[in-house]
Amino acid sequence: MNAETPIPHRARRPAAPLAGTIAVPGDKSISHRALMFAGLAIGETRITGLLEGEDVLRTAAAMRALGAEVARLDDGAWLVAGPGLGALRSPDDVLDMGNSGTAARLLCGILASHDIFAVMTGDASLRRRPMRRVIEPLAATGAGFAARPGGRLPLAVTGAAEPLPLSYRLPVASAQVKSALLLAGLNARGVTEIEEPEPTRDHSENMLRHFGASIDIHTQGTGRLIRLRGQPELRAADIVVPGDPSSAAFPIVAALLIPGSRITIEGVGLNKLRTGLFATLREMGADITVINAREAAGEKVGDLIVAASALRGVDVPADRAPSMIDEYPILAIACAFARGPSRLRGLAELRVKESDRLAATTDMLRANGASVAIEGDDLVIVGGANRLGGGLVTTQMDHRLAMSALVLGLAADAPVTIDDARFIDTSFPGFIPLMRSLGADIAAEGAPA
Known part of the structure; x- marks a missing residue:
């Protein structure tokens, strides 16, 4: 197969809840x-x-x-x-x-x-x-x-x-x-x-x-x-890189949405300027518990226990965006399954990511039956309004959009297909095998179930 050949994948609701203990790649x-x-x-x-x-x-x-x-x-x-x-x-x-x-x-x-x-x-x-x-x-x-x-x-x-x-x-x-x-x-x-x-x-x-x-x-x-005082003598200093909270977001939301699921994610970075998604999910009713909190090379780290939860809509203030700017596509998936409306405010920065993530996230949700609209720089999603899934998502070479769409497929009423999974490895090598280890049903399009 040519290196430039797209590799479509599809995700569908698994036969059993997600379960297991994993570690996500470094931040x-x-x-x-x-x-x-x-x-x-x-x-x-x-x-x-x-x-x-x-x-x-x-x-x-x-x-x-x-x-x-x-x-x-x-x-x-x-x-x-x-x-x-x-x-x-x-x-x-x-x-x-x-x-x-x-x-x-x-x-x-x-x-x-x-x-x-x-x-x-x-x-x-x-x-x-x-x-x-x-x-x-x-x-x-x-x-x-x-x-x-x-x-x-x-x-x-x-x-x-x-x-x-x-x-x-x-x-x-x-x-x-x-x-x-x-x-x-x-x-x-x-x-x-x-x-x-x-x-x-x-x-x-x-x-x-x-x-x-x-x-x-x-x-x-x-x-x-x-x-910052310039021209210091920087001295070599060993570093332990914590698990990336932006990567942990995908198995977290999958576990929250698939009934009966309960997973543990070890060694996740808990820097307070990176955990806006966790705070938002908790406001929505998410069952996320931190255990074994510790510090490594100046960064807070802990293990997360995540259990399936009935989520409700949320109003996310614009000033929270810097602490979760990469997590809005996967948050939008959670909102699509939540009870009631959600408004994600102040998302202008998403227009200049790997793709125009604001438009691409909207297209992804609409292609799969969600009620969604862009109002200025806000994203408005009405959860629980429609049956979800069944669509094809054009990833636009955006790794986070691809992973978000696959999580959507795991929780939706009908399978979801992405046009290309190759770019996922830019931020999360081994994402699909890791999700499969928890029980997720994700496969290359055309592969046997």
């Missing part, structure tokens, strides 16, 4: 950052639990091309030996970031503040995504950028020989933009200041402290002021 956001910060530090950092999805492997390859030693060990851990802050070299070839907007945007911050030249590209989906939101503030470091109209990849970066510190207020809350600016500020003499209008995931700040950087964070109105 994608933390995995990207672990490789980047370790590649800027002096010494050897051992990373355990790294997500080995395609997106993260692209980051590993990019850091290797920039002069860091990056290797996977026989025991599954990764070893990164960085040349030290400011010591990266120009890559010999174009950096292909695949489907990863996080990797591309964060890497812009590293490239902008090093005296090197590099060109980045990506797959068709990534080349459609806007990079101007990082290019414009990073230009103030003294770096030069050349991109296609709209700031789209391919992107050529000429890093600043003497990068300037930044003082920038984010117009829209974005952990990716914030992290890119912090990465640039690391190699600039002086203090970089970033204001965010509301708190976003703080993995970069936690990791900066873990590697020895001087960073101060102050509450400012509804947001935060972050001050």
Whole structure:
């Protein structure tokens, strides 16, 4: 089969409840950052639990091309030996970031503040995504950028020989933009200041402290002021990557929706700026219990016990979006099965994800009989109004949309088919076998049941 040949899959309601104990792959956001910060530090950092999805492997390859030693060990851990802050070299070839907007945007911050030249590209989906939101503030470091109209990849970066510190207020809350600016500020003499209008995931700040950087964070109105002192000596520091809460979302919602289900997910990251979905599901009546809470490399971790629950509609405030921005497609599935109406507010950011996730989520639900509408930047879903399922979902190369549609099929009255499952591995390698291990009925289209 040609590598470009789509691989359709279908999901249907299983004959028995989901049951079992699983661990989801490592947190994608933390995995990207672990490789980047370790590649800027002096010494050897051992990373355990790294997500080995395609997106993260692209980051590993990019850091290797920039002069860091990056290797996977026989025991599954990764070893990164960085040349030290400011010591990266120009890559010999174009950096292909695949489907990863996080990797591309964060890497812009590293490239902008090093005296090197590099060109980045990506797959068709990534080349459609806007990079101007990082290019414009990073230009103030003294770096030069050349991109296609709209700031789209391919992107050529000429890093600043003497990068300037930044003082920038984010117009829209974005952990990716914030992290890119912090990465640039690391190699600039002086203090970089970033204001965010509301708190976003703080993995970069936690990791900066873990590697020895001087960073101060102050509450400012509804947001935060972050001050980073540049040119620290980052020291190698081992990292244990927790399970990704964005990946855990899919088996969680499946277990909530399939009657009689009860599963345990071990070692999930519980950073309070990443658990908006868990809070929302609990407001809907979800039975989710945390046990064995602990801390690893500055991040809160715990095991989750999830039991099937009768969900009710919910009104999700816009200010919760930064803590669950990647989880809205799977939350929309939960809302479609809940009793009564739900309104998910302030979802403008979904329009610039791997696909226009706001439109794509709406299309997915409509194709499967749900009552759904977009009102401005809000998504309105009336749960329990119709029989669900039976549709074909066009995934648009979006891994989260594909997994959400498969979960829909597991709970629906009729099977749901997705046009292509290949892109799931960008964030959740082994998703389908893992779900099958719990009892899910997911198979390649045309395969025997």
